[in-house]
Amino acid sequence: MRPIHSRTLAGWVLALGLIDVEARAAPSGKDSQAEVYGDEVQARAQFQAGVAYFDKQEYRDALEAFRRSLWHKKNRNTMGFIASCLKQVGQFDDALDQYEEMRREFPRMPAKIEAMVAAEITELSALVGTLAVTGDAPAGALLFIDDRLRGKLPLEEPLRVSAGSRAIRVEKEGFTPLRTTVEVKAGKESVAELAAQSRKGRLVVSEKHNWVLRVELDGKDVGVTPWQGLVDAGQHKVRLHGFMGVEALAACEAPGAAVEEGAKVASGVEMASVRLYEETRVVLGAEEQDASLRVESTPEGATVSIDARVVGKAPWEGRLPLGEHVIELSADGFDSAKRTVRIERRKQRELSVSLADRVAAERAARNRKIGVGLGYGVAAAGLGVFAVAGGLALDKVNELEARCPDKQCPSTEERNKRAAASLGTAATIGLVVGGLGAAAGTAVLLLTRPESGERGAGPSVSAGVGLGGFEMKGRF
The missing domain is CATH 2.60.40.10 (Immunoglobulins)
Known part of the structure; x- marks a missing residue:
C-alpha cells in the first residue's frame, strides 16, 4: 500500500481539533493538580516529538513517542496518530486494532471524525486475515509472528494478522523452537500447522524425602535425584533405587550425595506419561528394601x-x-x-x-536294607515253615481222628501220631522264628528310619499269613 503523505494526515488530525483543550487549562495550586499538570506536560512534549518524527516520515520513532505520550495521558489525537504510524509501517492488523480501541475509548466522536475512522477501518480490514495455530502447539509457549511477540498458546481465538507471507516461531523454555511460514490471505482464516522435529518432553524426577538415589528410566540408569531431562513423548517406567546410611535412614535425613553402601532402599515402578513440549513431574517414595x-x-x-x-x-x-x-x-x-x-x-x-553325609547315608541305607531284608527274610522262611508244617500237621490230625474213634488208636497208627507231633513242633518253631524275624525286621525298619527330607522313603514291607498260604510285599 502506498504511504499516505505525512503532512496531509497530520493536517486532518489537527484540523479536527483532537488535541485535548484541557491541556491548556491552568492548574490549581494543589499537589494532586500539580501532578496531573506534570503528566499533561510530559504527554504534550512526547506528542510534539512524535509529530516532528511523523513530518519527517520517521514513523517508527514517531510511534514510540506517541506511545509514551499516550502512557502519560490518553486522548483521541494521540491514538489517531498511533494508528496512522502502524499503518505506515505495514502493521495493518495493529492499526486496525488501534482504530477499534479508539472507538471504544471515545464512542461519541464528531460525525466527521467517525466517518474518517470508519473509512480507515474499512480499508485496513481488506488488508488483514486471521491466523489459527494447530498441530504440535505446546501450551504456554510464546508465539512470534515476524519476530513480534503476539501472545501465548493456546490462542483463545484466531489472531488478526496482516496479509502476506508471515514467519511463525513458537518458543518454550528448554525446548527447540518450532518454525513455519504461512501465507495469510486478506479476509480469510489461515492455519499454521506446527510439526516438531524433536518429539520430546521434559521429565523431572525427585524422591519425596529428598534422598539422593539412582534414577532408573525404562530399565536404564540415567543419573541421581533430583533429575531432569528431555525424553521421547509417551509412556515411561520410572524407578528409584540405591543405599542409605543406617543412621541417616533412622533419622530420615537427606544425604548430600548418593552412597554406595548401607541399607538398600527402592521405590515401586511408576508409569510417567510425558507429553510433547511439556514438563512432567514424578515424585516417588523410596522405602527400605x-x-x-x-x-x-x-x-x-x-x-x-x-x-x-x-x-x-x-x-x-x-x-x-x-x-x-x-x-x-x-x-x-x-x-x-x-x-x-x-x-x-x-x-x-x-x-x-x-x-546329610551322602556316603554315610548310603551306607546306612544299605545296612538298613540288609537288616530289614534279613529280618523279613527269616520271617518269611519261618512263616513259610509254619504254614507248610502246620498244614501237614493238621492233615495228619484229621486222618488220626478218622481212624481212631474215641481217640483210641491202634498200635499201627503210632508212626502217624509221631509224624503229626513232629509236624506240629516244626510249625510252632516256624511260627516263633517267623515272628522273631518279622519283629527284628520291623525294629530295624523303625529304628533306622531316615529323617524327613532325606532321599527316598526307605523300605516298606507288608505280609499276610494263613493256613495253607503266605503273602509278602515290600520295597527297599
Missing part, C-alpha cells in the same frame, strides 16, 4: 544359593530384599538342603543347616 541374613552350614564351606543364584560359601552374611527367599546349600559328598526364610524390615535372620 532389605535386612541381613547369616547362613551357616555343617560342614563349613557349603555353597549358598539364594533364589537359584549362587551368592558364596557358608558362613555367608548379606542383605536381602524383604519377603520370602529360598536358601539352598550344597557340598560334595553331602545331600543338598533347601530352606525357606522370610526377611523382615530391620530384623537380622540366622540360618544354620546340617547337610
Whole structure:
C-alpha cells in the first residue's frame, strides 16, 4: 500500500481539533493538580516529538513517542496518530486494532471524525486475515509472528494478522523452537500447522524425602535425584533405587550425595506419561528394601544359593530384599538342603543347616536294607515253615481222628501220631522264628528310619499269613 503523505494526515488530525483543550487549562495550586499538570506536560512534549518524527516520515520513532505520550495521558489525537504510524509501517492488523480501541475509548466522536475512522477501518480490514495455530502447539509457549511477540498458546481465538507471507516461531523454555511460514490471505482464516522435529518432553524426577538415589528410566540408569531431562513423548517406567546410611535412614535425613553402601532402599515402578513440549513431574517414595541374613552350614564351606543364584560359601552374611527367599546349600559328598526364610524390615535372620553325609547315608541305607531284608527274610522262611508244617500237621490230625474213634488208636497208627507231633513242633518253631524275624525286621525298619527330607522313603514291607498260604510285599 502506498504511504499516505505525512503532512496531509497530520493536517486532518489537527484540523479536527483532537488535541485535548484541557491541556491548556491552568492548574490549581494543589499537589494532586500539580501532578496531573506534570503528566499533561510530559504527554504534550512526547506528542510534539512524535509529530516532528511523523513530518519527517520517521514513523517508527514517531510511534514510540506517541506511545509514551499516550502512557502519560490518553486522548483521541494521540491514538489517531498511533494508528496512522502502524499503518505506515505495514502493521495493518495493529492499526486496525488501534482504530477499534479508539472507538471504544471515545464512542461519541464528531460525525466527521467517525466517518474518517470508519473509512480507515474499512480499508485496513481488506488488508488483514486471521491466523489459527494447530498441530504440535505446546501450551504456554510464546508465539512470534515476524519476530513480534503476539501472545501465548493456546490462542483463545484466531489472531488478526496482516496479509502476506508471515514467519511463525513458537518458543518454550528448554525446548527447540518450532518454525513455519504461512501465507495469510486478506479476509480469510489461515492455519499454521506446527510439526516438531524433536518429539520430546521434559521429565523431572525427585524422591519425596529428598534422598539422593539412582534414577532408573525404562530399565536404564540415567543419573541421581533430583533429575531432569528431555525424553521421547509417551509412556515411561520410572524407578528409584540405591543405599542409605543406617543412621541417616533412622533419622530420615537427606544425604548430600548418593552412597554406595548401607541399607538398600527402592521405590515401586511408576508409569510417567510425558507429553510433547511439556514438563512432567514424578515424585516417588523410596522405602527400605532389605535386612541381613547369616547362613551357616555343617560342614563349613557349603555353597549358598539364594533364589537359584549362587551368592558364596557358608558362613555367608548379606542383605536381602524383604519377603520370602529360598536358601539352598550344597557340598560334595553331602545331600543338598533347601530352606525357606522370610526377611523382615530391620530384623537380622540366622540360618544354620546340617547337610546329610551322602556316603554315610548310603551306607546306612544299605545296612538298613540288609537288616530289614534279613529280618523279613527269616520271617518269611519261618512263616513259610509254619504254614507248610502246620498244614501237614493238621492233615495228619484229621486222618488220626478218622481212624481212631474215641481217640483210641491202634498200635499201627503210632508212626502217624509221631509224624503229626513232629509236624506240629516244626510249625510252632516256624511260627516263633517267623515272628522273631518279622519283629527284628520291623525294629530295624523303625529304628533306622531316615529323617524327613532325606532321599527316598526307605523300605516298606507288608505280609499276610494263613493256613495253607503266605503273602509278602515290600520295597527297599
